[in-house]
Amino acid sequence: MHSKALYTFTDTGMLPAACCALLSVTRNSRQKDMKLVVIGIDLPDEQKANVADFNTVNGVDIEVIDFAFPADTPGTEGRWRKSTLARLYLDRLMGEGLERILYLDADILAVGNVDPIFDADLHGKAIGAVDDYVTAFPEKIGQRERELGLAPGSRYFNAGVFLLDCAAVRAGGFFETARSLLCSGRSFAFNDQDILNIAFSGQWQRLDNRWNVQTGIMPYITHPVLVHFTGRRKPWHASVQAGHSLYAGIYWEMLSKTHWAGFVSRRSSFQKTSDYLLALGKCAGAMNRSRHLKAHFGASNGDVMSDNYPGAAQSGSDRFHTQSAEGWQAFFDRYSHIVLVANSEALDLQTIRTEYPDDALFVFFNKVYKVLDDSFPGHAILVARSGMMGANIVHRREVADVLKFFTTDKFLGILNIRTAPEERFSPASAFNGAKVLHGDLEPLMAGYYPPDKIPTSGFALVAWMKQLQLKPKIVLAGFSGKRSARWKVFDVHDWTFERIYFRLLAQRGAITSAEHAGPSRFDMLNRHFPDAKDGEIQAAINEALATRLDHALTLIDGLMSLTKWQRALDQAFRKARPKTRKQRALDRQAKQAS
Structure with missing residues (x-):
C-alpha cells in the first residue's frame, strides 16, 4: 500500500513532459513506495502505449488514469486548459491509503532531492505551496487580492506545485468549494489558480521557494529543487530561451530512446543568435523587476558540500551521501590512498592502478575517455565541473559517454563542483540517475587563487582535501605540468601557480606523485x-x-x-x-x- 504519491494532469500535447516530470522526481528521491500517477484527459490508446514504452526504457512505473469531466462542467471549452481545470477534481482521484500527494504541473523538472517535501510541517493546513511570482510586486498582488476578495496581506500561491495532506483535504471540502466557484459563472483572470487560492485561503502553508522555482525567479534561487517553466517557451521547444537550454538536454536524454524522441526540438544557430539579441533587449526592462524579485524571493543557500541534490540511489554506494567536513573526513578516511587522475595522454593508468592496494580511491575528472579505455574496476568517484569554464559533460551531452566507464558497484557517484562565481551547478537529474552531490568550492578559492584566472578541478580538489586534513595519502597521477599535444588547453588556468603549489606540497610530504619523478633537477x-x-x-x-x-x-x-x-x-x-x-x-x- 502506497502512502505517498506524485500526481500530474495532462493531455496528449504535454504527455511526454509530464512523464519526464515524474521520472525526474524518482531520480532525485530515495523513496521506494511512491506511487506515480498521470491523470490523462482524452488520451488515445496509442499514447497510453507510449507511456508503457517510456516506463520500460527508464525503469519506472507510471500509472495512467483516464479522466472524463462531468457533463455539466463549465469552462471545458475555450481558454481553460482541460488538464489544469481537471485539478479541481483531485479529491475524487486520491487513491485509498494515501497520506500525502505531491501535485506537479507537467512543465516541472526535479533537479534536487525531493524527499524532504513529503515530511514538510504543514502546521495543520490542508496544502503546502510556494508564493507566486506576482507576490514580489505589491501593486500587482494588491490588485489580485481585491479582484478575488482575499483579505489584505493574504499570500497568493502558484498552483504548479502543491503538497496535499489527504486527510485534511477530504475533511475540509476545499475542492468542492473550488468546483462551486467554477460553476458560479464568475470570471477569473488566472483560471483555476485563482479558484484554488480562494478555496484554500487561510488553509495553505507557505513552503520554501526552492520547491517551485518559477521562470522569473530562477536567477535568485541558488539551489532549486523543483524547476517550473512557467513561460510559453519550454525547454523542449526550438525557441527555448538561452537560460533553459541546459534543461533541454535533460528532456532529450529521458526521451531519446522512446517513441517521443522527436518531442525535443533542436535550436538552429540563427535561433541561438536571435535569442541572444532578444535577451539583450530585455535587460533594461528587467532591472526594476529584478530589484523586487531579489528582495522578495532572495536566494536559498546550501552547504558547501550539500546533500540537497542527490540523484536516485540506483548506482553507487549509500556511503556517498555526506555534507559536513567531519562526514567527508570519515568518508575519505576509509581508504588507504586517494589517487587523483588527471586527463593526460601520457598517463599509464593500468600500471599505476597495480601499484596501489584495493582499498585505494581513484578520483577522475570530467572527460575520462581521455584516460580510460574500459570500465574502471576500482573504487572511484567522478568530479564533474559543470561551470562554463570547465569540461562541461552535461552541456556537451557526454554524460552517457563518461558514465559507461563506471559500471561496477565500486563507483560511488559524482561530485559536481563549482569554483568560480560565474559557474552554476548542473541538476542532479542531468547525470542519468547516478548518485550526485554538489560541492561549492568557490568560497574556498576566493583569495586562494590568482583573481584573474580560474582554478582547475584538480587544484580545487587538492586544496579542499588539504583543508580537510585527511589521513590517506594523496597521490597525483598525470599532473605533470606539461602541455598536452592532443587535447586543447585553455589559458583560463594559472598552470605555473598550480605547479608551484603542488611542488611545495610535495616537498612537505602532503602529496606524492604517481609517476615517481624523483628529485628536482635543481636539487641535484x-x-x-x-x-x-x-x-x-x-x-x-x-x-x-x-x-x-x-x-x-x-x-x-x-x-x-x-x-x-x-x-x-x-x-x-x-x-x-x-x-x-x-x-x-x-x-x-x-x-x-x-
Missing part, C-alpha cells in the same frame, strides 16, 4: 656545490630561467609579427558574432581584476 645542484651559501644556487637558477624566458619572449614576438594578418582576420570574424558565455565571463573577470 646541491650535490655538485655542497659549499654553496644559502640562496646562492637559487639566485643562479633564477638568473638562468630569466635568460631563457627572455629568449622565449623574443621568439614569441617574432611569431606574433608573422601571424599579425591572421589575428586581424580572426578578430574581424569574432566581432561579427555574439560572444560565448565563456568570453563574457572572462570579460567580467578582467574588469573586476582592473
Whole structure:
C-alpha cells in the first residue's frame, strides 16, 4: 500500500513532459513506495502505449488514469486548459491509503532531492505551496487580492506545485468549494489558480521557494529543487530561451530512446543568435523587476558540500551521501590512498592502478575517455565541473559517454563542483540517475587563487582535501605540468601557480606523485656545490630561467609579427558574432581584476 504519491494532469500535447516530470522526481528521491500517477484527459490508446514504452526504457512505473469531466462542467471549452481545470477534481482521484500527494504541473523538472517535501510541517493546513511570482510586486498582488476578495496581506500561491495532506483535504471540502466557484459563472483572470487560492485561503502553508522555482525567479534561487517553466517557451521547444537550454538536454536524454524522441526540438544557430539579441533587449526592462524579485524571493543557500541534490540511489554506494567536513573526513578516511587522475595522454593508468592496494580511491575528472579505455574496476568517484569554464559533460551531452566507464558497484557517484562565481551547478537529474552531490568550492578559492584566472578541478580538489586534513595519502597521477599535444588547453588556468603549489606540497610530504619523478633537477645542484651559501644556487637558477624566458619572449614576438594578418582576420570574424558565455565571463573577470 502506497502512502505517498506524485500526481500530474495532462493531455496528449504535454504527455511526454509530464512523464519526464515524474521520472525526474524518482531520480532525485530515495523513496521506494511512491506511487506515480498521470491523470490523462482524452488520451488515445496509442499514447497510453507510449507511456508503457517510456516506463520500460527508464525503469519506472507510471500509472495512467483516464479522466472524463462531468457533463455539466463549465469552462471545458475555450481558454481553460482541460488538464489544469481537471485539478479541481483531485479529491475524487486520491487513491485509498494515501497520506500525502505531491501535485506537479507537467512543465516541472526535479533537479534536487525531493524527499524532504513529503515530511514538510504543514502546521495543520490542508496544502503546502510556494508564493507566486506576482507576490514580489505589491501593486500587482494588491490588485489580485481585491479582484478575488482575499483579505489584505493574504499570500497568493502558484498552483504548479502543491503538497496535499489527504486527510485534511477530504475533511475540509476545499475542492468542492473550488468546483462551486467554477460553476458560479464568475470570471477569473488566472483560471483555476485563482479558484484554488480562494478555496484554500487561510488553509495553505507557505513552503520554501526552492520547491517551485518559477521562470522569473530562477536567477535568485541558488539551489532549486523543483524547476517550473512557467513561460510559453519550454525547454523542449526550438525557441527555448538561452537560460533553459541546459534543461533541454535533460528532456532529450529521458526521451531519446522512446517513441517521443522527436518531442525535443533542436535550436538552429540563427535561433541561438536571435535569442541572444532578444535577451539583450530585455535587460533594461528587467532591472526594476529584478530589484523586487531579489528582495522578495532572495536566494536559498546550501552547504558547501550539500546533500540537497542527490540523484536516485540506483548506482553507487549509500556511503556517498555526506555534507559536513567531519562526514567527508570519515568518508575519505576509509581508504588507504586517494589517487587523483588527471586527463593526460601520457598517463599509464593500468600500471599505476597495480601499484596501489584495493582499498585505494581513484578520483577522475570530467572527460575520462581521455584516460580510460574500459570500465574502471576500482573504487572511484567522478568530479564533474559543470561551470562554463570547465569540461562541461552535461552541456556537451557526454554524460552517457563518461558514465559507461563506471559500471561496477565500486563507483560511488559524482561530485559536481563549482569554483568560480560565474559557474552554476548542473541538476542532479542531468547525470542519468547516478548518485550526485554538489560541492561549492568557490568560497574556498576566493583569495586562494590568482583573481584573474580560474582554478582547475584538480587544484580545487587538492586544496579542499588539504583543508580537510585527511589521513590517506594523496597521490597525483598525470599532473605533470606539461602541455598536452592532443587535447586543447585553455589559458583560463594559472598552470605555473598550480605547479608551484603542488611542488611545495610535495616537498612537505602532503602529496606524492604517481609517476615517481624523483628529485628536482635543481636539487641535484646541491650535490655538485655542497659549499654553496644559502640562496646562492637559487639566485643562479633564477638568473638562468630569466635568460631563457627572455629568449622565449623574443621568439614569441617574432611569431606574433608573422601571424599579425591572421589575428586581424580572426578578430574581424569574432566581432561579427555574439560572444560565448565563456568570453563574457572572462570579460567580467578582467574588469573586476582592473
